[in-house]
Amino acid sequence: MDSTELMDSKEQTYVEPSSAAASKNHDGHLVLIPQPSTHPRDPLNWSSRQKYVILAVLCLASFAGAIAPLSGQLNLGQQEMIYHKTKIQESYANSAALAGMAAGPFFFAPIAHILGRSSVIFWCILFTLVCQVWGAVMTHPNDYIPYVMSRLFAGFFGAVPTVLGPRIVTDLLFLHQRGRAFTALHMSFLFGTIAGPTFSGFISAGAFFPVEFWWTVGLLGFTLICCFAFLEETGFNRESLHKNPEIPRSLVANRFATFFFGHSVVQPTTLSETVRIGITPFLIGICPVTIIMGIFTLISFGFYVGVNALTPVFLQKPVAEGGYGFSLEQNAAFTFSHWIGIIVVQFFGHYLNDKIPLALARRWNGGVWKPEYRLHVLWLPSLVINPIGLGIFGAAMQYHLHYMVLALGVFLVTVGSLSSVPVTVNYVVESFTKYPAEAGIVIGAYRIVYGLTITFYINPWVAAVGVGWVYGMMAFFAVFSFFFVMLLMWKGHMIRGIQFAHLASSEEGKKVLDD
Numbered sequence: 001m002d003s004t005e006l007m008d009s010k011e012q013t014y015v016e017p018s019s020a021a022a023s024k025n026h027d028g029h030l031v032l033i034p035q036p037s038t039h040p041r042d043p044l045n046w047s048s049r050q051k052y053v054i055l056a057v058l059c060l061a062s063f064a065g066a067i068a069p070l071s072g073q074l075n076l077g078q079q080e081m082i083y084h085k086t087k088i089q090e091s092y093a094n095s096a097a098l099a100g101m102a103a104g105p106f107f108f109a110p111i112a113h114i115l116g117r118s119s120v121i122f123w124c125i126l127f128t129l130v131c132q133v134w135g136a137v138m139t140h141p142n143d144y145i146p147y148v149m150s151r152l153f154a155g156f157f158g159a160v161p162t163v164l165g166p167r168i169v170t171d172l173l174f175l176h177q178r179g180r181a182f183t184a185l186h187m188s189f190l191f192g193t194i195a196g197p198t199f200s201g202f203i204s205a206g207a208f209f210p211v212e213f214w215w216t217v218g219l220l221g222f223t224l225i226c227c228f229a230f231l232e233e234t235g236f237n238r239e240s241l242h243k244n245p246e247i248p249r250s251l252v253a254n255r256f257a258t259f260f261f262g263h264s265v266v267q268p269t270t271l272s273e274t275v276r277i278g279i280t281p282f283l284i285g286i287c288p289v290t291i292i293m294g295i296f297t298l299i300s301f302g303f304y305v306g307v308n309a310l311t312p313v314f315l316q317k318p319v320a321e322g323g324y325g326f327s328l329e330q331n332a333a334f335t336f337s338h339w340i341g342i343i344v345v346q347f348f349g350h351y352l353n354d355k356i357p358l359a360l361a362r363r364w365n366g367g368v369w370k371p372e373y374r375l376h377v378l379w380l381p382s383l384v385i386n387p388i389g390l391g392i393f394g395a396a397m398q399y400h401l402h403y404m405v406l407a408l409g410v411f412l413v414t415v416g417s418l419s420s421v422p423v424t425v426n427y428v429v430e431s432f433t434k435y436p437a438e439a440g441i442v443i444g445a446y447r448i449v450y451g452l453t454i455t456f457y458i459n460p461w462v463a464a465v466g467v468g469w470v471y472g473m474m475a476f477f478a479v480f481s482f483f484f485v486m487l488l489m490w491k492g493h494m495i496r497g498i499q500f501a502h503l504a505s506s507e508e509g510k511k512v513l514d515d
Helices: 019-026 048-067 076-083 092-115 117-136 141-158 160-172 175-204 211-230 251-259 271-285 288-316 328-334 336-352 355-365 371-398 403-418 420-431 436-465 467-496
Strands: 029-031
Touching (some): 048 117, 048 141, 048 160, 048 175, 048 211, 076 141, 092 117, 092 160, 092 436, 117 141, 117 160, 117 211, 117 251, 160 420, 160 436, 175 288, 175 328, 175 420, 211 251, 271 288, 271 436, 288 328, 288 371, 288 403, 288 436, 328 336, 328 403, 336 355, 336 403, 355 371, 403 420, 420 436, 436 467
16 A cells, blocks of 8 residues: 555544554554655655565565675584684684674765665675675685685675665654564564574585585575665655656666666765765764663673674584584574574564554653653563573583573573664664664664674683673673663653754654544
């Protein structure tokens, strides 16, 4: 159903396909925020089918882009023998991939303003494919450094669809639809970080390790085709309609204009504007609201990255050395504990990440919106589930409990940590609505930085206090980090006001529910 068919021209309220159900659930109609224009090229006026096809392709691109850099995470044994490195040294390739994921978006965000969001996503997927071929041919004993560099650049290009995705989501969807969309987008990316090692582990268990990269080439090729066929440039100026460039209508001309001459389908930009966009993530990063949410994200999600990155090392370590002696196939099967956790997060996030904030807006503020309402989704996963999971994981490692106890800890950490990702990104994006991609880049960098560095100091930490207390301390730190979220729940409006004036933009105070 086209969104223009759902609008009343005077009231500008949104009626769900089942208007009776909407009235029952929300005690009134949902107000369209932001207000769409009357122009058919306005992405807010596109049909629901077109919007969700684009969202599905974005999710596929995020999934494939996350699979690629981490696809060699589990098969450490063969690489250890070929490159003559320890398992910890082999895990540095994963750190390189995470470093690329953190750095790449800062580079491509301004380029997307010049060439278009869809064009940049298309070319980044293509370059990620090239990096997978590069990694697959690094089979000589002297290829360790080039292999690590291939993981760095695979992450550099592969993370781009996920960080440009928030810009496209805010272009396409109204406020009351974004929670589910952010959940789908970020769970696709995070699922890719797990599915890549799982599939690669099973595929390469009885073969030479480069096959763990070759299969991803086919997936990335399919993703390229989907991007070329379905992605559209979503940038649109609703305030000055005459500034929007003409888009070719014929299929072939439209596709070439979008992906090979992307500058022709976006508004012209100057070098100074591009530089300003380039430094915007850094300016957003030093705003108090971003720092406070970033500290929570760094701790809460960072521990999950640390658990995920180091679990293969512990599982494949011989029993005599304190590990579990898992084979590659057993390690790959163990990762299904992550899969189950991600499925749980997706299921509950789909139903709760919009409904809880809307219900709070109706109950506490007469239907008037505050971005802080989104944070109340985090009470159970971040304050309860995540610390308990870290404690169980640490106890299992300390006392060498059955691997199913370890799997339970991993499952709980997965649910607790990943539940926070779409919520925190959505909150920061809605604190800087003019710069959603740049805000997403900053919060994404906070997410990755802890997991990026943990492999370099985890062994001295374990040697100092024991593996049980390492993760026990993480559990206490996770509880402590939630106080930053509580601070934003309490004083978020005031804290968001302390920022650079030209960045300030939110949808607070708008009536999202109309009785």
